[in-house]
Amino acid sequence: MAGRLLPSWAWVSGLTVGATAAVVALAVQAEHGPHPTAATAGPRASASASPRPHASADPKPSAPPALPDGSGTGRRIVYSVGEKRVWLVDATGHATRTFPVWPGTVNPQPGRYSVTLRIQSLKGSDGVEIEHVMYFTKVEGVNIAFSNALDGSSPPPAGGQKLGGIRMHKQDGAALWSFGDTGSKVSVVQ
Incomplete structure (x- = not known):
């Protein structure tokens, strides 16, 4: 009978192959079955709680900042110094566009x-080529104007200069240029 016994390595190999086949079979079966998802319990729920994201798990874009109180009435450009933001407001008082500025x-x-005054393009006091320049006041001898760099870049560091340019992205500059004309109201709020 001793000649009929299998060596121990054969038993271990056979068990390993069998166990691997069982794990693969279970994995294939699990892939085709239902997938559990974590219960959502309010604001603490994570979009990553489910192994497969659902459209409802996508974060909703946040609403644009509200038009500041006390910014006037009617069609106007509103500039918030503190928020570093501009709103374009139509005649009904509805903000049609808002964007950050520098x-x-x-x-x-x-x-x-x-x-x-409106000037299509010129070289800014910081040496940058700018366009869609719309002047609306002067402070301490410095002209204050909206504009955007021709190349769309943000302004370089001031380096101790007194600069009154309120710069914006190129597409926002084009939108402001189309919205406002000489005589358009500008409301500056804190």
Whole structure:
């Protein structure tokens, strides 16, 4: 009978192959079955709780910042010094567009102004080629104007200069240029 016994390595190999086949079979079966998802319990739920993201798990884009109170009435351009943001407001008082800006080193005081001059393009006081330039006030001898760099870049560091340019992205500059004309109201708020 001793000649009929299998060596121990054969038993171990056979068990390993059998166990591997069982795991593969279970994995294939599990892939085709239902997938558990974590229960969502309010704001602490994570979008990664489910192994497969669902459309409802995608975060909703946040609403744009609200138009500041006390920014006037009617069609106007609203600039918030503190929020570094511009709103384009239609005649009904509805903000049709809002976008962030990069202010210069000299800020206008809160108040009501109007666009006094529009220039298609020129070299800014910081040496950058700019376009869609819309002047609306002057502070300490420094002209304050909206504009965007021709190449769409943000302004370089001021390097101690007094700069009144309120720069924006290129597409926002084009939108502002189309929205406002000489005489358009500009409301500056804190």
